[in-house]
Amino acid sequence: MDWYIILAATIKIVVFVFLVTLPLVAMSVWAERRVSAAIQDRVGPNRVGPAGLLQPVADGIKFLLKEDFTPNHVRKSFYWLAPALTMIPSLLTCAVIPFGSQLFGEKMVIADLDVGPLFVFAVASLTVYGIVLAGWASNSKYPFLGSVRSTSQMISYEISLGLSIVPLLMIYGELNLGRIVMEQAQNGWALLPLWGEGLSVKGWLLAVPLFISFIVFTTSMFAETNRLPFDLPECETELVAGYHTEYSSMKFALFFLGEYAAMIIGSGLAVTLFFGGWSLPFGWLTPESLDAEVPFWHGLIHIGVFFGKVILFIIFFIAVRWTLPRFRYDQLMKLGWVVFFELALANVILTALLLMWLK
Amino acid sequence: MAIVVKRPKLKWYEQLYLPALAKGLRVTMGHFFNLLSGKTKVTMQYPEEKWDANLPEYYRGAPALVTDEQQRERCVACQLCEFICPPRAITIKPEEIPSEDRWAKVEKRPKTFDINMIRCIYCGLCEEVCPEQAIYLRKDYAITGTSREEMIHDKQKLYEIGGVREGLVNKWNKLK
Numbered sequence A: 001m002d003w004y005i006i007l008a009a010t011i012k013i014v015v016f017v018f019l020v021t022l023p024l025v026a027m028s029v030w031a032e033r034r035v036s037a038a039i040q041d042r043v044g045p046n047r048v049g050p051a052g053l054l055q056p057v058a059d060g061i062k063f064l065l066k067e068d069f070t071p072n073h074v075r076k077s078f079y080w081l082a083p084a085l086t087m088i089p090s091l092l093t094c095a096v097i098p099f100g101s102q103l104f105g106e107k108m109v110i111a112d113l114d115v116g117p118l119f120v121f122a123v124a125s126l127t128v129y130g131i132v133l134a135g136w137a138s139n140s141k142y143p144f145l146g147s148v149r150s151t152s153q154m155i156s157y158e159i160s161l162g163l164s165i166v167p168l169l170m171i172y173g174e175l176n177l178g179r180i181v182m183e184q185a186q187n188g189w190a191l192l193p194l195w196g197e198g199l200s201v202k203g204w205l206l207a208v209p210l211f212i213s214f215i216v217f218t219t220s221m222f223a224e225t226n227r228l229p230f231d232l233p234e235c236e237t238e239l240v241a242g243y244h245t246e247y248s249s250m251k252f253a254l255f256f257l258g259e260y261a262a263m264i265i266g267s268g269l270a271v272t273l274f275f276g277g278w279s280l281p282f283g284w285l286t287p288e289s290l291d292a293e294v295p296f297w298h299g300l301i302h303i304g305v306f307f308g309k310v311i312l313f314i315i316f317f318i319a320v321r322w323t324l325p326r327f328r329y330d331q332l333m334k335l336g337w338v339v340f341f342e343l344a345l346a347n348v349i350l351t352a353l354l355l356m357w358l359k
Numbered sequence B: 001m002a003i004v005v006k007r008p009k010l011k012w013y014e015q016l017y018l019p020a021l022a023k024g025l026r027v028t029m030g031h032f033f034n035l036l037s038g039k040t041k042v043t044m045q046y047p048e049e050k051w052d053a054n055l056p057e058y059y060r061g062a063p064a065l066v067t068d069e070q071q072r073e074r075c076v077a078c079q080l081c082e083f084i085c086p087p088r089a090i091t092i093k094p095e096e097i098p099s100e101d102r103w104a105k106v107e108k109r110p111k112t113f114d115i116n117m118i119r120c121i122y123c124g125l126c127e128e129v130c131p132e133q134a135i136y137l138r139k140d141y142a143i144t145g146t147s148r149e150e151m152i153h154d155k156q157k158l159y160e161i162g163g164v165r166e167g168l169v170n171k172w173n174k175l176k
Helices: A002-039 A055-065 A076-096 A116-124 A127-138 A141-164 A166-172 A177-187 A201-224 A249-274 A296-321 A329-358 B018-036 B080-084 B125-129 B155-162
Strands: B063-065 B090-096 B108-116 B135-137
Touching: A002 A055, A002 A076, A002 A249, A002 A296, A002 B018, A055 A249, A076 A116, A076 A127, A076 A249, A116 A141, A116 A177, A116 A249, A127 A141, A127 A249, A141 A166, A141 A201, A141 A329, A166 A177, A166 A201, A166 A329, A177 A249, A201 A249, A201 A329, A249 A296, A296 B018, B063 B155, B080 B090, B080 B125, B108 B155, B125 B135
Parallel strands: none
Antiparallel strands: B063 B135, B090 B108
16 A cells, blocks of 8 residues: 555645745744734834735745845855755755644654654755855855854754653653653653653652753754744844845745744744644643544644644744844854853763762 | 943853743833823824824925905916026916906016925925915925826916915914
8 A cells, every 4th residue: 555655645745835834934934023013112014905914925925026136256056056046945844844743644744754853954954064064155244254163063962952852752751742741641741741641759859850951952943943032043133134134035934934944943843842743731632642543623632732733833933033142152052052052061961960860 | 532432241041042032022012002092103104194284383394376355366477486496397378458447557577486395305495485475385285196287287277276365364483
């Protein structure tokens, strides 16, 4: 029944990536503008469609119709390659994130890999190449400086990002995101061990290193996605627009979308690892095991819960962006290499000691 | 002499940065929810809501010509407004009033009276200079058009905006 597997995978890819994630990207741009407006006591875009909901469509049409200008002084091949290289890895990482339990007996994850988080980090780190190429091929000073900053920042924070989830993997003894979520659904979310086996001294003790790793993970995620407290690659005050200064029309939009897609996937990963993915709190509507039959409407609720959590996380991202000022570059590097790297390492050891002691 | 700025010594929990984040989020989210619940008053939603009812008496909108209570056009084509208009938006061609006309004793009236609204700066000098109290700045402010020709107000359009003004108006009162 090979064709059945291929068909199911294709449907999942089309629906999850192109019908859910990409519109979610567009909607998060709208949400960003509306929430920032509300924070600054403004109204924000409210003209196109009800409450301005169709604004992303208008923006998309605008981007498509704009002149696609390629400056004379650029390396054309790399210049054209760069936007795709930032957009594609962000979407590729969708593959391993479980966005629901089951629907029609089919697991709601595109690829049920046993190395989920590793795959995400490996593929997500490819976005660096897009940014490097964009800065280098643009052949002008601001994009160059922006891409240099971005590269060093992403490389630095990838270390703490990877290390920060090691305690979590140690505790669950698992690299399959689907099984991690199942574990959390039955025994309490990583950060809220309030039911199942989690509701014990052991569960609460283990929540301490998990909380530390959550903070390190989230902060590194901000740095990885070039969001505001760490948006040095594109800070308008110094670098015009950073690595995409020379880009226009849809190529610029691809950078923009790639950034937001990375943010959504980051939120999805954070939700999956720390907030129990698609599961409801207190083990409500949780299936017996991963392979157990899940009623149709339970499956729908699980998908809804997952995207609800992701949207809440995105709003958190946005709120933080409009709250914090930008870090200075040396502070950023110091925070990454001196604080978070050590903190993540110490956290691994702390978790190991706790696990040994509690065994 | 250079001034050395003393940096405050941060306590350990202040150096953690997270309490500051929570504080900042409380401020921004406070603004956010105040706006959502309608506690914060935001800007007027212009095309739907307008401020027309609250425009002051001395508001300087589009200049327009007025007729008096006997339907006589007040303008006598003295061309003072054309002369004083800083951006030279006004163009007047005077003509003689034929002797059989009821107002023949007035002698002159404008044959054409054009105000180029692309040039007009709404300064109100035409209104101040007019000895006959014939030109006034009304409260119309949304003067738009899709071509340059449309933006030139001719005599008919100016009387349409201006309408009738009865009696003498003390233009140089306190408000002016």
